[in-house]
Amino acid sequence: MPPDRDGAVGLPDFLISIPEPASQVRARDLPTGAFFAGFPDDLPLTDCFEAAEWERQHAIVVNLERWVSLMLTRAIVEPVLTLEVVQRLGPSRDVLARAYLETIGWVPPSPDSPDMPPVVEAPARRKRYPPLELTWRTATPGKNLHGILKQLATRTRRLPTELWALPISAWLFTLKCFSDPKDPVGLPDDDLMRLIGMEV
Amino acid sequence: MPKMLTVELINRYTELTHVAERLSKDLGEPVIIRARRIGREEYLSVAPPNPPGSSTWKRGEFAKRFTEWFDALPREAREARTQQGRDVLYRVVAAASLPPLVCPVADCADRLWGRRLRKEGEVLEEGRPVDSLAEHLEVDHGQTPDAAEKAALRANTDGPTPFLTFDQARQLGTDGEEAGIEIMVASGIWQRAADAPKAADDAASSDAPGGAAASDAGSAALRDAA
Numbered sequence: 157m158p159p160d161r162d163g164a165v166g167l168p169d170f171l172i173s174i175p176e177p178a179s180q181v182r183a184r185d186l187p188t189g190a191f192f193a194g195f196p197d198d199l200p201l202t203d204c205f206e207a208a209e210w211e212r213q214h215a216i217v218v219n220l221e222r223w224v225s226l227m228l229t230r231a232i233v234e235p236v237l238t239l240e241v242v243q244r245l246g247p248s249r250d251v252l253a254r255a256y257l258e259t260i261g262w263v264p265p266s267p268d269s270p271d272m273p274p275v276v277e278a279p280a281r282r283k284r285y286p287p288l289e290l291t292w293r294t295a296t297p298g299k300n301l302h303g304i305l306k307q308l309a310t311r312t313r314r315l316p317t318e319l320w321a322l323p324i325s326a327w328l329f330t331l332k333c334f335s336d337p338k339d340p341v342g343l344p345d346d347d348l349m350r351l352i353g354m355e356v
Numbered sequence: 357m358p359k360m361l362t363v364e365l366i367n368r369y370t371e372l373t374h375v376a377e378r379l380s381k382d383l384g385e386p387v388i389i390r391a392r393r394i395g396r397e398e399y400l401s402v403a404p405p406n407p408p409g410s411s412t413w414k415r416g417e418f419a420k421r422f423t424e425w426f427d428a429l430p431r432e433a434r435e436a437r438t439q440q441g442r443d444v445l446y447r448v449v450a451a452a453s454l455p456p457l458v459c460p461v462a463d464c465a466d467r468l469w470g471r472r473l474r475k476e477g478e479v480l481e482e483g484r485p486v487d488s489l490a491e492h493l494e495v496d497h498g499q500t501p502d503a504a505e506k507a508a509l510r511a512n513t514d515g516p517t518p519f520l521t522f523d524q525a526r527q528l529g530t531d532g533e534e535a536g537i538e539i540m541v542a543s544g545i546w547q548r549a550a551d552a553p554k555a556a557d558d559a560a561s562s563d564a565p566g567g568a569a570a571s572d573a574g575s576a577a578l579r580d581a582a
Binding site for chain 1: 357358359360361362363365366367369370392393394395396397398400401405406407408409410411542543544545
């Protein structure tokens with residue numbers, strides 16, 4: 157399972173529409189490690205969140221919000237967005253994040269957001285991608301994500317480095333293929349967020 | 357098919373200006389706070405945490421439960437929370453403030469004053485062209501064009517100024533608080549003007565709806581999945 161370099165395993169670039177300013181952006185299927193770079197170990201609505209002190213809960217929410225914005229700076233390739241520009245997007249940032257997460261398969265299409273503009277495949281012309289920091293290849297993921305990666309590597313008999321370089325859509329697809337709610341160590345595909353946020 | 361987003365378009369679309377009315381009156385010339393929208397995490401990073409257990413409160417009951425929680429605090433804690441709530445607006449202004457534009461006067465007129473009149477979801481320049489700074493000042497603000505053009509020229513000659521610090525934003529007083537509210541609404545953190553604090557003096561209790569809205573909406577895309 158070689159890392160995808162030509163879109164054969166992962167998704168082609170795709171276009172996401174945002175309501176304001178009414179326009180489109182071009183997004184890429186990030187390598188898994190780049191997608192999760194900086195992903196916080198503690199997440200809202202998990203058991204550890206509920207048990208945390210209120211100041212800690214606040215920090216957890218802030219950390220997650222920051223990760224979403226930073227992830228978008230890596231995922232959107234046209235235009236190239238800085239963190240400040242993402243922050244300027246306001247409510248459109250959430251539209252962008254939701255559409256991206258739906259497209260890569262993290263969350264199912266929401267029936268609550270019928271107005272969400274469809275995501276379409278981008279024209280095939282190649283764009284030169286903005287560079288990614290190399291640290292995503294070498295930085296050890298947080299404890300919970302590390303546990304998932306280790307579990308997935310065991311089941312697929314692949315090196316974690318291979319899985320870490322997969323396009324995020326392929327990684328999530330693989331993860332869902334191995335999910336089994338009846339298995340005590342199964343990976344429920346309807347609750348990835350909770351799973352990754354829980355201690356494993 | 358919508359056009360491709362550009363950074364220039366975002367910057368233009370997400371800039372806002374706030375006329376510091378009291379300061380303008382005091383100084384006898386228009387004082388304009390130029391700012392950008394802020395992100396939710398920028399707001400949350402300067403906002404005080406919501407009360408313990410509030411993550412489970414329903415949106416409709418937040419204000420009532422916040423008030424109950426606030427009233428039960430010791431006096432010192434209430435005062436501290438009040439101050440925190442007031443400071444949030446100044447911190448927002450400091451984070452969002454931009455230096456004056458360095459541009460020809462006519463362009464400044466469009467960008468500084470035109471956007472002030474932008475209707476929701478519509479950029480003024482695309483609807484009704486801005487003819488002149490003088491027209492806007494006379495029609496919409498009752499200011500003399502000379503004073504405003506002096507201000508614009510000063511922005512040209514003095515060059516970019518540093519972003520406001522928290523202390524500088526605090527010195528703006530109620531002008532700063534009003535600018536903070538405008539920035540929060542424009543940024544979608546407060547969805548409607550009615551969600552904003554009803555008065556800055558009541559900052560502690562009234563910062564709750566904003567905090568609730570932010571927390572409730574926070575990470576909406578991700579948390580919907582959980």
